Amino acid sequence: ALAIEAEALGEVATTDVCRNLVRLFRGGRAANRAFAPEIAAQQREVRKVAVLGAGVMGGGIAELAAAHDIAVILKDIDRDALDVGLRHANELLQKAGKRGIIAPEEVGPKFALIHGTLDYERFGDVDVVIEAVVERLHVKQQVLRDVEAELPAHAVFATNTSSLSVTELSRAAARPDRVVGLHFFNPVHRMPLVEVIRGESSSDAALATVVRLARRLGKTPVLVADRPGFIVNRLLAPYLNEVGFLLKDGAEVVGIDRTLKDFGLPMGPCRLLDEVGFDVAAHVAKEMTRAFGDRMRPSAALETLTGLGRLGKKNDRGFYTYSDREERVDREVSRAFGSGGGGVRPEEIIDRCLLLSVNEATYALEEGVVAGPGDVDLAMVLGTGFPPFRGGPLAWAESRGVGAVRDRLLELQERHGDRFAPAPGLERLAATNGSFTSDAPWRDPGSPLEM
Incomplete structure (x- = not known):
């Protein structure tokens, strides 16, 4: 029995999921020892x-x-x-x-x-x-x-x-x-x-x-x-912004949310926008655009919805209706964006939403917003519910490879615009065969967060 248990433990301990969870655990311990x-x-x-x-x-x-x-x-x-x-x-x-x-x-x-x-x-x-x-x-x-x-x-x-x-x-x-x-x-x-x-x-x-x-x-x-959006909201902003562009390109509310929930998130971005409130999301998007330019500029979707008097769950009128126990996509939303026929594939929904967050994380790391990639992943897991078994957005991107992520962003840039242009730090990682999860590319002894 002990031999069987040891063999099973050995198999589990070498999986990506185990490595991701151990890294997050160590990151949490390190966060609690933030100061010299x-x-x-x-x-x-x-x-x-x-x-x-x-x-x-x-x-x-x-x-x-x-x-x-x-x-x-x-x-x-x-x-x-x-x-x-x-x-x-x-x-x-x-x-x-x-x-x-x-x-x-x-x-x-x-x-x-x-x-x-x-x-x-x-x-x-x-x-x-x-x-x-x-x-x-x-x-x-x-x-x-x-x-x-x-x-x-x-x-x-x-x-x-x-x-x-x-x-x-x-x-x-x-x-x-x-x-x-x-x-x-x-x-x-x-x-x-x-x-x-x-x-x-x-x-x-x-x-x-x-x-x-x-x-x-x-x-x-x-x-x-002290940078606009700090870390969590800064990475969340482009993820939520992309909902409007996906709807414009023929995706459906249910399809977007189901895809991201199947990925492992606790709720999809449309449902999350209902919780946040369209007015709040529009205000944050405006501030992010002022700070970071066009890559944070949202589609007109939020303006369309707020123009219809929809604020999200706070007034029971968001992407979904909340007047009864069953959450359903409001018919007025379907009319505003059309049926779409589910015209965006699940893998594209994932890439368009999540690779934007990965790309923004490399901008933030270059600016010294947090001490390293481990803090990015820990914050997004604990602050947004990013699936722990995937290790956080940077650990997930690492599993795909830096070069593959850069190439996919270039492909999306060509098809959907410059908001997908790879960040300079990401380009540098790809050119040097670097790692999303290594502290070394971002370590700056002069950083105000070095203690």
């Missing part, structure tokens, strides 16, 4: 946090902190919004108690750790502020000015922005070295990733403190440079 010992020694213990903005995200972050026995202030400027945030936090704790994640008798005491307020009266001993207000720079800067005056000097201000510049935000601060990004993913209580964003002025001590907090909250932190 002399920097890690500067981190402070977090005994009390404040969350600004009591929306779904703010309420979720407050619940997460309380669930891990950290005292929380949940602040909003509107009483009704505050009540909604507190109810959301309580509901999440109640569900955790019913599922055995926490003991049922602990639900009440943990919820009591959350103090809801409309003012800054109890902020004098807060260690970390997590800002989760509306995604507008001038609003966040005013909130930063207001709260900073009430905080102790050591407190860290961590913005939960998903797209705005941490550096620009910090220009409103009296202590810009205490301003960092701490980007949670929705739903907060389920998604294991947080992006920790270093602004130009962010101190090592502030970053180390929020990394320690993220680990205490049960999250895996990935350190990211």
